[in-house]
Amino acid sequence: ERVAVHQAETKPLMAAFWSWLMARLEEISAKSSLAKAIRYTLNHWAGLTVFLADGRVEAGNNTVERSIRPIPLGRKNALFAGSHRGGERWAVLASLINTAKLHGIDPQTYLADVLERIVSGRTKANALRALLPWIWKIERVAPAVAAP
Numbered sequence: 001e002r003v004a005v006h007q008a009e010t011k012p013l014m015a016a017f018w019s020w021l022m023a024r025l026e027e028i029s030a031k032s033s034l035a036k037a038i039r040y041t042l043n044h045w046a047g048l049t050v051f052l053a054d055g056r057v058e059a060g061n062n063t064v065e066r067s068i069r070p071i072p073l074g075r076k077n078a079l080f081a082g083s084h085r086g087g088e089r090w091a092v093l094a095s096l097i098n099t100a101k102l103h104g105i106d107p108q109t110y111l112a113d114v115l116e117r118i119v120s121g122r123t124k125a126n127a128l129r130a131l132l133p134w135i136w137k138i139e140r141v142a143p144a145v146a147a148p
Helices: 002-027 033-043 062-068 084-102 107-120 125-131 133-146
Strands: none
Touching: 002 033, 062 084, 084 107, 084 133, 107 125, 107 133, 125 133
16 A cells, blocks of 8 residues: 555655756756765665655654664763673663564563573574564564464
């Protein structure tokens, strides 16, 4: 359904934008900052328009931007990580928490379960992929759906 809307409404707008960019590129100095920006846009056109053919891809990245907003706001907290490795660990934890939130998972429930699985040995080091938030959620929902 999303693809149909993009094809009917957004694709003509993107085609017009492409034409406009090409026309501007011919009118301005090739060395200008604007020409550089236009060439950058045109060089990334395939990635910018992938949403027109793939309904899984959103037209914008507002969801991701909203999810990472707390990270820069909490950047001062990273000053107390103690070391570069501590900062890396903090970044991984922040990423896991935000990814859990994006998938509608309570981060505290998720982290408590994941850490318990790792510490208890229920999840081996070669199977950590199963603990990624989106996979963890599917595995928790599947048994509930299968139950009578």
